[in-house]
Amino acid sequence: MRLVVVGAGGRMGRALTRAVTDAAGADVAAAIEQEGSPFLGQDAGELAGVGALNVPVTDDPLSAFAKADGVLDFTAPKASIWFAELAAQARIVHVIGTTGWTPEEETPLRAAARHARIIKSGNMSLGVNLLASLVRKAAAALDADFDIEVLEMHHKHKVDAPSGTALLLGEAAAEGRGIDLQTHSVRSRDGIMDPRKTGDIGFATLRGGSVIGEHSVIFAGEGERIELTHRAEDRQLFARGAVKAALWGFDQKPGFYSMADVLGLDT
Numbered sequence: 001m002r003l004v005v006v007g008a009g010g011r012m013g014r015a016l017t018r019a020v021t022d023a024a025g026a027d028v029a030a031a032i033e034q035e036g037s038p039f040l041g042q043d044a045g046e047l048a049g050v051g052a053l054n055v056p057v058t059d060d061p062l063s064a065f066a067k068a069d070g071v072l073d074f075t076a077p078k079a080s081i082w083f084a085e086l087a088a089q090a091r092i093v094h095v096i097g098t099t100g101w102t103p104e105e106e107t108p109l110r111a112a113a114r115h116a117r118i119i120k121s122g123n124m125s126l127g128v129n130l131l132a133s134l135v136r137k138a139a140a141a142l143d144a145d146f147d148i149e150v151l152e153m154h155h156k157h158k159v160d161a162p163s164g165t166a167l168l169l170g171e172a173a174a175e176g177r178g179i180d181l182q183t184h185s186v187r188s189r190d191g192i193m194d195p196r197k198t199g200d201i202g203f204a205t206l207r208g209g210s211v212i213g214e215h216s217v218i219f220a221g222e223g224e225r226i227e228l229t230h231r232a233e234d235r236q237l238f239a240r241g242a243v244k245a246a247l248w249g250f251d252q253k254p255g256f257y258s259m260a261d262v263l264g265l266d267t
């Protein structure tokens, strides 16, 4: 499968190039950064530390997508929307790991999925997607007297909060409990406020150092507490998941898919 890595100079872009190079049945067909990027013209393999691949980074996704079977995209929402439109025109697979979406920004992705095979997830690891299934089950089994809080920590460079994974886990908890996350989520607390409302799902964000990604869902009841935790120890985990998603998407019809679909997990 000929794959384009967009955002090829970024932390995940470099991890994706390494993962494609390691995978059977996939090649790096092109590498993209935006106009003005210092990475333009550099070899994607050299950037990723796997040796020259003879794939220079360009700022021309249109030409790249026309010759490819799929795109691996961990960039920013505005960029991912544009890439989804191009992937739809080219009728190819678009794997989106980008996080930090508003609900309105997701609408054009659904339109692009009429022609592209879009696989989007806030976390491409098996562990987190399994954790989401466990959270859904726990939330369904426990009554609303168990307060649900989602805690996450990431490296100091991360710009969106709560993380895509925290929101994915919050959605799983809300689904398990049969409530709407939008109307039950508390995303910040500061100063004097009303006591916690029964049924709310709280989010807390920590940022610092080089932490790859840590998430806990805490079910706090009277006199007991259940904590479900995932710790990512290596960014390659997400990149391998993205390549797996692309290879899976190759045989699918146009549509909007999740990592749970790829992994065959119940939702």
Ligand SMILES: NC(=O)C1=CN([C@@H]2O[C@H](COP(=O)(O)OP(=O)(O)OC[C@H]3O[C@@H](n4cnc5c(N)ncnc54)[C@H](OP(=O)(O)O)[C@@H]3O)[C@@H](O)[C@H]2O)C=CC1
Pocket (backbone or CB within 6 Å): 006, 007, 008, 009, 010, 011, 012, 013, 032, 033, 034, 037, 074, 075, 076, 079, 096, 097, 098, 099, 100, 121, 122, 123, 124, 125, 160, 164, 238
């Ligand atoms: N779903 C998952 O499993 C995971 C998701 N992520 C998410 O992936 C995203 C990227 O993370 P990370 O790699 O750490 O971030 P980086 O900032 O290191 O990388 C993003 C790259 O995308 C580039 N980019 C932005 N806009 C465009 C564009 N229009 N065209 C081409 N390239 C563009 C950036 O270039 P420039 O610097 O010039 O803006 C940068 O090189 C984040 O949203 C993060 O949360 C991360 C890990 C796992």
Ligand SMILES: O=C(O)C1=N[C@H](C(=O)O)C[C@H](O)C1
Pocket (backbone or CB within 6 Å): 099, 122, 123, 154, 158, 162, 163, 164, 165, 166, 212, 213, 214, 232
């Ligand atoms: O920005 C990151 O690094 C990560 N982002 C994703 C998220 O927002 O959940 C996934 C992972 O935790 C790393």
